[in-house]
Amino acid sequence: MQPxxxxxxxxxxxxxxxxxxxxxxxxxxxxxxxxxxxVLGIGFSVLSMYMIRYFSVQNVxxxxxxxxxPCLEEPNSLERWIRPPSSLIHKMSDQELFWRxxxxxxxxxxxxxxxxxxxxxxxxxxxxxxAPLWERFLKGxxxxxxxxxxxxxxYDAKFPPTSVFYxxxxxxxxxxxxxxxxxxxxxxxLANALLDISNEWFVLVSxxxxxxxxxxxxxxxIARSRYSFIGAFDDPGPYGRGRYNENxxxxxxxxxxxxxxxxFEINRKLAINIVGDVIFYPKFxxxxxxxxxxxxxxxxxxxxxxxxxxxxxxSITWVDWSRGxxxxxxxxxADITEDxxxxxxxxxxxxxxNQPSSVCYLFARKFAPSALEPLFFLAPKYFGx
Ligand SMILES: *[C@@H]1O[C@H](CO)[C@@H](O)[C@H](O)[C@H]1NC(C)=O
Ligand SMILES: *[C@@H]1O[C@H](CO)[C@@H](O)[C@H](O)[C@H]1NC(C)=O
Ligand SMILES: *[C@@H]1O[C@H](CO)[C@@H](O)[C@H](O)[C@H]1NC(C)=O
Numbered sequence: 001m002q003p004x005x006x007x008x009x010x011x012x013x014x015x016x017x018x019x020x021x022x023x024x025x026x027x028x029x030x031x032x033x034x035x036x037x038x039v040l041g042i043g044f045s046v047l048s049m050y051m052i053r054y055f056s057v058q059n060v061x062x063x064x065x066x067x068x069x070p071c072l073e074e075p076n077s078l079e080r081w082i083r084p085p086s087s088l089i090h091k092m093s094d095q096e097l098f099w100r101x102x103x104x105x106x107x108x109x110x111x112x113x114x115x116x117x118x119x120x121x122x123x124x125x126x127x128x129x130x131a132p133l134w135e136r137f138l139k140g141x142x143x144x145x146x147x148x149x150x151x152x153x154x155y156d157a158k159f160p161p162t163s164v165f166y167x168x169x170x171x172x173x174x175x176x177x178x179x180x181x182x183x184x185x186x187x188x189x190l191a192n193a194l195l196d197i198s199n200e201w202f203v204l205v206s207x208x209x210x211x212x213x214x215x216x217x218x219x220x221x222i223a224r225s226r227y228s229f230i231g232a233f234d235d236p237g238p239y240g241r242g243r244y245n246e247n248x249x250x251x252x253x254x255x256x257x258x259x260x261x262x263x264f265e266i267n268r269k270l271a272i273n274i275v276g277d278v279i280f281y282p283k284f285x286x287x288x289x290x291x292x293x294x295x296x297x298x299x300x301x302x303x304x305x306x307x308x309x310x311x312x313x314x315s316i317t318w319v320d321w322s323r324g325x326x327x328x329x330x331x332x333x334a335d336i337t338e339d340x341x342x343x344x345x346x347x348x349x350x351x352x353x354n355q356p357s358s359v360c361y362l363f364a365r366k367f368a369p370s371a372l373e374p375l376f377f378l379a380p381k382y383f384g385x
Contacts, residue, residue, distance in 0.1 A: 116200030231260025
């Protein structure tokens, strides 16, 4: 630098004899100024970058120390709306929960890759004695299903962290068969499952239910169906229309009165109908009791009125009423033979997407805890899991 600077000074002091020498000196001076500028500029920016980094790091450290939050803030991005709740425990009342669960986006196309899931809703008293079968059925299919369990509030579930049932219990209340509290429990299950925007199909099962096929077959059967599987038929007899109360009109006309088993599979649209219903609920609550068995009529009737064209009108859960009486047969260890399993799987006919099909049931009930061992042994050969 020094000699060059000197040169500049020398050049300045030299008498401007000719235009050529002057024009030679001028570019040199400009160049020298430019280099000086550049060096200063680079030096300054390096210094300031250093300062910014140093001070901002100091800043982050101080904020982290001062706010000291137990969990991170929800990210302020789309993620916030599509990530399922990290915990199923919440403090919402049913009224608050149903309101929240009834949110529907009006733009139908999802602006992200949504993989639709099946939500298995376990309506139980407490323990899940057939859990090992379900664990094996679901193994390897994470991301395609989710689980929600409604049990007696007093029941303390103790599943290990490796289990698919670990921390899948939702805030529950006592529910009784045939009473509105049973429908409340089902709505609670649906509402909690609706909080995960990826849940597209909702299957109600009990602790005595088992899957009859491997996961891929069941997933595809449900995903490709044009209809939701809920039993809904018009029974003219005393246990059907005989349970209709004229006070339900005009919301419910006797010609719209339906009956069906509570073990449904419904899509997201119908689940939102059920959770958001304020028209039929008061009618059923007031006029479908005590020998009306509201859980057999409320959802089949209201969905028939609101969306008949979306219903398959049949259930996909096999159950045996052939022994007669008020309850279906329960099968225990001694019942589970190869012939029995074949009887559940074979000899059915129904419509699937308006075409005749022999695959009509994807689940079966009722199985006692003692049936677990023989079922576990036969499942690989007959159920494919
Ligand atoms: C499910 O069963 C079907 C038919 O038995 C078979 O083709 C398919 O590979 C099985 N899927 C899995 C994931 O085991
Ligand atoms: C029920 O609906 C049918 C046809 O939709 C109608 O003919 C009938 O009058 C209605 N009954 C009552 C009690 O409203
Ligand atoms: C189910 O029943 C309703 C009438 O209750 C009917 O409109 C609908 O088409 C039926 N669904 C199928 C798949 O047949």
